[in-house]
Amino acid sequence: MRLSTNLFFQRGLDSLQTSQSQLDKIQLMLTKQTKILSPADDPIGNSQVLALNEKIGQNEQFERNSVTLENNLRREESVLSSITDAIQKARTLAVQAGNGSYDQTNRKAIASELRNIETSIFDLTNAQDESGEYIFAGYQNRTQPMEFDDATQSYQYVGDQGQRTIQLSPTLYLPANDPGNRAFSNVSKRVDFELTGGNDFIKKVEVTDRNALITDTEARIDAGDPTDFTVNFTGPDTYEIDDGVNPVVAGTVTNGKVEYNGMSLELDKDNMPVAGDSFRYSIGEPVSRNLLTQLGDLADVLDASGPESKGFHESEIAFALDDFNTVIGDLTDTQASVGARLNVMDNAKLSNADIEIVNKKARSDISDVDYSEAMTDLVKNETIYSAAQQIFTRVSRLSLFDYI
DSSP: OOOOHHHHHHHHHHHHHHHHHHHHHHHHHHHHTBSOSSGGGOHHHHHHHHHHHHHHHHHHHHHHHHHHHHHHHHHHHHHHHHHHHHHHHHHHHHHHHTOTTOOHHHHHHHHHHHHHHHHHHHHHHTOBOTTSOBTTSTTOTTSOSEEEETTTTEEEEOSOSOOOEEEOSSSOEEEOOOOHHHHHSEEEEEOOEEEEEOGGGEEEEEESOHHHHHHHHHHHHHHTOOOEEEEEESSSSEEEEEOSSSEEEEEEOBTTEEEETTEEEEEOGGGOOOTTOEEEEEEOOOEEEEHHHHHHHHHHHHHTOSGGGTTHHHHHHHHHHHHHHHHHHHHHHHHHHHHHHHHHHHHHHHHHHHHHHHHHHHHHHHHBOOHHHHHHHHHHHHHHHHHHHHHHHHHHTOOGGGGO
């Protein structure tokens, strides 16, 4: 067997490089705090760590989503609370306006306050978040959801019914908003009434059954029948109503009132009609209205609540109170829904935090370096490397001639 000087050098160098490589690996493990520096170190463990990293990253995204959701819901909760407070104030004013001791001047002052509330609620329904997106617009969060239509003199909700969801866990998605149509869209229908002749016979006008009045008026409009009526007295206590085309109904004055399809018209005792007298009135087409339009309508009626209105404002006040109660109920339901979602979100955050702790511990058990063991290996390999260096230095000075 032939041995060369070069072989001695090569073997010494290989030993030195092996010691250096092992020492570098231990130092890198300590620096990176992991014992899996490449998939080759532990293929199965590396695969498990990658899967755990993905789950931990997903969990961190869920945590960021929770922050976004909480901000959205807290903001909505605050706006809904402000709207509810404003409606409660409007309701109090409506009750005051129904006070029999109030005159038109008092009611005009209340109308002015109602218009201020109307403006305030209009701004709240178009509230935006910090990025300029509208809270109550549904999916169309870059479009102002509530607008005033000059043609119809009413407010229109132009958003949609969409609810954007945010994911809080692999299977949990929660709505991050509530569209405006649920909270403050259509609440009732407006029916306009106007005395068009014989006003002196009438003391007071009252809507006793709004649903009956709306149903009859819509049916007549659908059939193409007129909604202008003439009440012809055939005697001191009897009358016939026609629409200018056909007779509608014949009736008897009861308790001094002419009543027909939800309308009650009280006659003036000091100016009672006799046979041959008549009066006329007109019913407008029922129009759907939302909270804001109701506020404006009530303010308009109170502004015009003088003697010529024949007390019609009292019926409008009653309708407004019903509508305010309906809206307050809807807002309360929406606020309860927001609160429930916040509770679910809190539970999801706690669950995600627990899962993250478990996943991080599992990853640590698989990949984290054992510092005591690593430091022991480091000292051992430093000793081996130092010895290898000394041996190589001594051997490098020799040749085969030293052994002859």
